[in-house]
Amino acid sequence: MLKIDCLVSGGVITNYKCSSKCKHCCYASSPEWPNDYMTPSMADEIFSILKSLGCHYVHIGGGEPLLQPDKIFAVLESAQRNNIDIEYIETNASWYRDEVSAKIILKELMKYGVHTLLISIDPYHNEYIPFWKVKALMAACSEVNMGVFPWLMDFWADLDAMDDRKPHSLDEYARFFGQNYLLELPRRYGLNLKGRALKTYKPMMKKQPFEQILKESKPCRLLSGIYHFHVDLYGNFIPQSCPGLSINLSEVSHGADPGKYRVLYSLESIGIGGLVELAIKEYDYKPKSEYAGKCDLCYDIRSYLVLERKLDLPDLQPAGHYKYI
Template identity: 45%
Template sequence: MFGRQSEFEIKHLHSGGIISNYYCTSACGHCLYYCSPRWKKEYIDRETLIEVLKEIKSLGCRSVHIGGGEPFLNLAGLQMVVETVHSLRVNIEYVETNSSWFKERESAIETLSSLRERGLSTLLISMSPFHNEHIPFYKVKGVIEACREANISVFPWISEFYPEIAAFDDRTTHTVSEYEEKYGDNYLSRIPSRYWIHFGGRALKTFARVYGTRNYQDTLSANKGGCRELLDVSHFHCDLYGNYIPGLCSGLAIRCDHVGTALSQNDYPFLTTLFREGIGGFGDLAASKYGFEPSREYMSKCDLCFDIRKYLVLQVGVSSRELQPKGFYENG
């Protein structure tokens, strides 16, 4: 799909999202961005949001979703985001939530109504065993009911899990182990066939025990060639710091105002190496210039890439616009 392009350049954008914050009350086992309560309580500001929206509009994107972290942890910030996106004539497909903020019906209706008045029409409500490890299901049910009262459409992601979660006590949380006990030992291994999961971030740790690992050389041998998936724009994200995340490779970053131009080796040595030479070239660069040595086995090339990048940021102290945000590595 991306094999013919010789230069690393994002030429146009399709469907994407704005990460309003990385802070979250949960630390879900499948989270691509390592969101958790450990992150700083920072939220996208209006100036950055406008710059990001103007850039992605210039490259053909006319609609976005809003996600986190948990966007509802700063209601005033979320109200600003919805209002600003709407004012710039960009369609909001949905705002994502894990429902952790729900307290009781009336305040939830008031919260959702304030967002509907500013242009929100659809709420993606997350429901999965990973979320249920941190969030009692009564909160999810409460937000669904409040959406009906506030005249906001519900996008349940994904509804297939609803009856399985509802079979447990909805006033408390439940571990994935409880799901395995109830629905079978292979419950976790079956989830990716039912639910889209990008194997990056915390999902690498969660699913390594399902898919197994292999040594450094075998990982390289199985993954020759450049990482062309860095060009994928079918579901891109830009974050609160003005970073464009290429190919959903969390922890890698391109400045949003550099998207749409060919990236140079001088400005983006790690990304251009990954694009042209793949994980083998990146591993060689990390070993020869920074002394990287593999210390474990890897589930995939993405797992190895993360291990190299974490070493560069936390052990070597490399400060690079490409390896952002730093909190991703600190919380990983």
Template identity: 45%
Template structure:
């Protein structure tokens, strides 16, 4: 196996978030992290949280958001993570939630009050056709009313979808196909721009039938080193103590290795892509494992994901920088 010089070095970061868990009450068709109810019910520990927040401080970052998965599925775990953020002087900008946990109003109100007492000032409430497949709008509206009552700011993401979702019965969930039938394919095509979507993760499968694809030859011919792996904004630190560059999901870099030139053996694929690009990954998979691509893909990230999924799931290829495995399984 050819070695690649480890050239990627994460030296600066500007803004990002913390993933407390990957398991979720939904398996949304746009999810960047392929979250779903099928993931193991693992949650960020106090030890990892402390390590993550200390690492953030080293980079001069003093505020982050918290997301998942669905962070509220382990409320006691969420409070422990927030406490560690407070201990390390890290401000929580907002916590993301899909409102699936809002059942009993009294219990939900109490949880919000506890969060407010811990210093939480804003909650991002997910509002979209993707979430409406799993969560009835009634729950979302109930959470919004409770947040107003408790005095926590609401970050509605995205409020502009409300008129469309309200066209349906708010007591029930509604499939993506219902939205297509009601609003048409052009509506679906507008969603990535409307929602500021990154067409990666599960969004690849969802949108590849609606957008033109590029041939493998075209992607390979126009490829260049994947410097997205050195993204400094909207990165995430996950519950396993890994740094995930945006939008390069399915890759992981230990936070212990930040600020170092990444070892070429430990980070074989990260460095291959960062220094050479998708054409080298394609060549590696084809020559060593007999990888056969589809005829066309949305973009280079779509091809990259297909190759990595083939290696992880079909060839059981284990590499430190590819994972978690469930990310590839839950596509």
């Protein structure tokens, strides 16, 4: 059985649709996603289960959760009903229009117990969002005593060196700061190389022979981790550090059937070797000669199952993660 008895800290993904299609996004959020948002009934179910598993606080993320501020209030109200505290809401500041309208939204958030915004500050987001919006949102937060968790202040000087009235591509940053700038970004950001981030940096990663990766196969224990998990608007429990894999939250809390979640169970019990065997024997997967590590091989198999074989597997949800990469 795939079962988790306790969860400590994590996040709730209210939507995958985003104003940006950032190259570092491990959740593959983008404007291409449907305009779905977590419903009040789903929020109640999720927060109730999280509370029963010992999780007393979460952060809210997306996508961009404040693209539809009118819909986030019902989610926050549900968190209050279930005695779940909100650590912070993640935002890229794209929704900022002017000080007056921003303050109205911020004050409303504070009524629901939200006291901190994590505001993205990095070159990846700056490809889509001019820096003036970040600065203005931070100023508005200060005006209403909303706390700010800047992620990351290490990049403030970099962004401030550019014209803050318009977005700037990563190529512009490379021309301004030197070609090594892009190579250093993952380390400086602390990047999780999954999802679109893996796609972005895969060409720069060292390749390993397929057989060598199999030889080093070990059970993937992160899949049952109790820290920094996420639950999305569809009720999918997403293991820490590994978007694109999922178990229905209500099932994982009671014990999910390994026969139903065969992809995830193969990885959790055997490792990448188990998934390779499953994919070759049952789905005619043909391995390449080399990959940029085990995670690249894993992602290649999962993408093949969803995009080429058109399989609707319960542990590879939502399918949009692969479609909108």
